[in-house]
Amino acid sequence: MKARQRDTAPAVPETDWAGTVARAATEDVREMLRAERRRRRGRWFAGGLVVLAVGAVVALLLRTSVFEPVAGDQAQGRDATRAGVDRDAPFDAARPFAGTPAESWADGAAGLVLPEARAVGEFDADEVAATTQLVRSVLVASRLDRKLLVDHDPTGYLGFLAPDAKRQLEPLFADGREPEVQALVSLVAPGSTPLPVEAKVSGTMSTRQGKAGELVVHTNYVFAYAFEPPPNLRLAEAMNTVVVVRADVDYIWRVGDKWTVSSRGLWFDAASGFGYSIDCDAYRKGFLAPVTTGHSVTRRPGEAEPGSYFDPRSPLPPAGGCRH
Template sequence: MNSDDLTPEPPRLDRPSPGGPDEFPDWVRQLEREIRVGRAVRLRIWFGRHARKLLAGVAALLVLALLGYLGPAGYRYARRPAEPARAYPTVSPPAGIQATTTASPRPTAGPFDGTPAAAFPEGAAGITLPPAKATGDFTAKQVSAALTKIRTALVTARLDRAFMTAKDPERLIRQFAPDHRPAIRDDFRTGAFAHFATRLAPGARLLPDQPRVKGRITYRTVRDDTGVRVLEVTTNFVWAYAFHGPGVAPGDGVAVVHDTLVWRVPHPADVRSSASGLWFGDMRAYGANVNCAAFDKGLLDVGEWSNQTPLATPAPDPDSLYDPDHTLDVPDTCGLRDRPAGG
């Protein structure tokens, strides 16, 4: 999906029940030898004798059919280990002082096994702040305060489960500059908040496992079009969420959101107090293995492959969508649009 979009997901094939038809009693087989029976009865008798062999054959065919189906439709999470990784377009980090995710996950099994997110840190441990240094006309203390506010907002927006299910988004909105809050409220009214916040769809249930997080934070100083000095902070993260639900292949229950957000903190000496604080500039995002109907409303739920369209032909390397350096210019399959600067 594109900062506009989001992605696919596969149907589940029921396996045949292990039981076979009832065995026919001996007197029926005796009748077969002594009298002429109709075709339907002959078929029933023949099936009774060969049920086990037939069921074994049917089971084998269903397994082959399942593998064949997952080839084209479930490519995202069913790639064979021997399949070589394919190249995909990436982006370069923006200029400035930066830090990337450094924490390591616990070596335990869980719903992220078989996906790149298994190697990501858990929750807020994946958000590593760069060192706060005096930059431009911003002091080290001002930079530190801004970075801390942004990290807190990220945790609320993407990891706070109470926020994900709360009807009122003010817990996040009040962390922005007062003058910017009306625009953020509009985003929640229109469903455009999926670029920067996670809200669960009705009925969607996360597993107890913490989301896995990996990414980078970079900052620099710039001047906006009116000459205001601005600390510009770019956050680029992949957020992987494990949902309840049936799964056929590794990662079937994992929804992925990749966002790149440009945060702007004006110098307090250049603006009135109501404009001081956090602002959003550009916002871009895509989702993978998400429910598009929910995501179009800004809500997150794991997708159903049968309702999705492949991102491209040939299909991209499934692991690539977990890479924070993956370009956000991916084909639109859900309809999420980029947010322009200053929106």
């Protein structure tokens, strides 16, 4: 049996009436379009266990004036500092995370700490330990290894998956289909250059029994990537060159005669998350690039302050969007 999909007005003169109606209708249409775009920018979902992974739609939560050719105003600076971002921190290519909440995080794979090995349902402690170690290797390959991150070569990542899962994902790494797999991996946009420092990582991993023959490993991590700034650009704050990705992804280890041989092994399942301080145009194409390469964006009143986007324990925010 192959792996199955998880079931988952005041009155106006008559002469002005036509113009008033036209203006109102135009605003109504614009609001409808904006509402539709907001609905479309829901959380990531990467489901398909027998079908190809569903194209991920990301909630892109960015704020106004994330970079400027000159320093921003003092009120914005005070807000950013309260949220854990120091606008006055000088840029240092050797310490690009200085002045951000990610500054004290572990470097790279050191931030992927395994949970204590213990028996879970039908899986003994040794089997659980082996599975969480496998998932840790998958996270390194999908989020940190420059072979995939920069070179866009998915061979290492796909090699950890069950043959059927690999077959489903492999076509999504080419021909403009990268947005369909971005819930599971990080890909640097062509033309953007990561700094030669490891990404910062914070989060947790946990396990639970799934259906018969399934061990579910839930991963909840935030990855912060540092990029080279454009030449001759005066940076307004520490976040100008940092891209933040939150990824909550379930991986499932499947064993037993319930599954065909080619479906036994590691599968991807439900995924959600968001990107912050990121170039919208690149992200819509499935790639990561800093805001210094894109357009300015706005942050709606009431949206969470930047510091919360660095906290893997915080609730996933409502759908937001890139706004020119």
